[in-house]
Amino acid sequence: MLIANTRPWGAAAADVEIEGDRIVAIRPHDAASPPTDADVEGRGRLLLPSFSDVHVHLDSSRIGLPFREHTGAPGVWGMMLNDRANWRNTDIPHAEVVATTLERMIAHGTTRVRSFAQVDVDCKLDKFDSVMAAKERFAGQAEVQIITFPQAGILREAGTVELLEESLKQGSDVMGGIDPSMLDRDPAKHLDIVFDLAERYQVEVDIHLHEPGELGVFSTELVIERTRALGMQGKVNLSHAYDLGAVGEATSRRLIDAFAELDISMATVAPSTSNHLSLVQLIEAGVRVGLGEDGQRDYWSPYGNCDMLDRTWQLAFVNGYRRDDLIELALAVGTMGGASIMSPASPRVAAVGERPGVSVGDRADLLLVDGETPVSAVMDRGADRTVIHDGRVVADGLALVGV
Structure with a gap:
């Protein structure tokens, strides 16, 4: 699965590749490559750990x-x-x-x-x-x-x-x-x-x-x-x-x-x-x-x-x-x-400025949410959310899918 055109922790637009329950690649967003039915459209939203x-x-x-x-x-x-x-x-x-x-x-x-x-x-x-x-x-x-x-x-x-x-x-x-x-x-x-x-x-x-x-x-x-x-x-x-x-x-x-x-x-x-x-x-x-x-x-x-x-x-x-x-x-x-x-195997938050959870090798438990920056997402708490658990979309638009 590819999460196309998303901004991990507010960084530049990227395409995030998921295989199984892990993030396996993060590449600069390729606007010339349209997403397939199996992919998730990030639409420029923030990508955060769930x-x-x-x-x-x-x-x-x-x-x-x-x-x-x-x-x-x-x-x-x-x-x-x-x-x-x-x-x-x-x-x-x-x-x-x-x-x-x-x-x-x-x-x-x-x-x-x-x-x-x-x-x-x-x-x-x-x-x-x-x-x-x-x-x-x-x-x-x-x-x-x-x-x-x-x-x-x-x-x-x-x-x-x-x-x-x-x-x-x-x-x-x-x-x-x-x-x-x-x-x-x-x-x-x-x-x-x-x-x-x-x-x-x-x-x-x-x-x-x-x-x-x-x-x-x-x-x-x-x-x-x-x-x-x-x-x-x-x-x-x-x-x-x-x-x-x-x-x-x-x-x-x-x-x-x-x-x-x-x-x-x-x-x-x-x-x-x-x-x-x-x-x-x-x-x-x-x-x-x-x-x-x-x-x-x-x-x-x-x-x-x-x-x-x-x-x-x-x-x-x-x-x-x-x-x-x-x-x-x-x-x-x-x-x-x-x-x-x-889980002791999970990345830790070890310092101010560290942003773990959305890197290659991390478990694909992720949240797409609207916002200009991570801080604006906290302040505005928007409803345009897509939730991914173990590499699968489990919720979208504040409702569960596939249940």
Whole structure:
């Protein structure tokens, strides 16, 4: 397949040749050679890596359902109880809501997804089953990894550990944890269970961390200790951790250096806070950083619309970026940053100014989108999009094709 007349990362017009699931050649555009029926007409659009959403809760989505009044109480436990009280009360089966959300994400340009699936004594494996069904349904259009997630904690309700283990037996890709100090109030036991299950089932770890200041640092240091002791370098991710920048430059620097040493990655949802660690410092230290939409118009908040180009805009905005190279860094994090979390073989975003993912040899997971430059694409977030996954067109004009 040839993508004719496209601009990789905003460069000069080129013809990009794809063979199988890889880019095999990039040549200056030949206007005298008309595309064949098997080719894709770039029409001068930008060619970017497709998006990677590495922090999304497909299981709590309300995409496709009517807007509802927000009824959540403050705090993780209050929000979780609000979700628990309402998620079954829809006219559309839960599995269909999950599938609709994933379909819309792919149509907007996301072909790599790492989704949480809540497992607890209330929903048991029902939410996990819905996410697994969506993963299987769209296996040809996106790569999906599932994080088994103890949203209600691990120690508060008897029977939780057994359900988490069953989800791992059934094919979960990642073992999740959450606020080991604040929610379960026994961080050592919480993390011991998380890392033990991950080690036994040979999966990675992803820890939700909403804990503030020094408490967040304490829990993070326990994660670092276990990563080092168990030799789990490159297999641990911290999600949120948006207050680790509130504890002073020396402590923040020490944590960043530890993340780099142990290859602990980070997933951000571009929160509206000013205390997160510096994105530039993390990238320059060699830390893998990915982006996610978090909830999708769910019982936690009304935000989220399945469009990672919107969330890339938010990442640039909350970091106060105005320079082109920094806004393009946000775009690189939203695309290949998350890809490097999902696969160690993926190119990494290693510095401001690097634009990985659209070179000869790279996997053909690509997005054609209208825009004068990558920065204008982030600002304007146009709808003229063509999505390619593993060398095949899977969506065009914000709708899936061939499904």
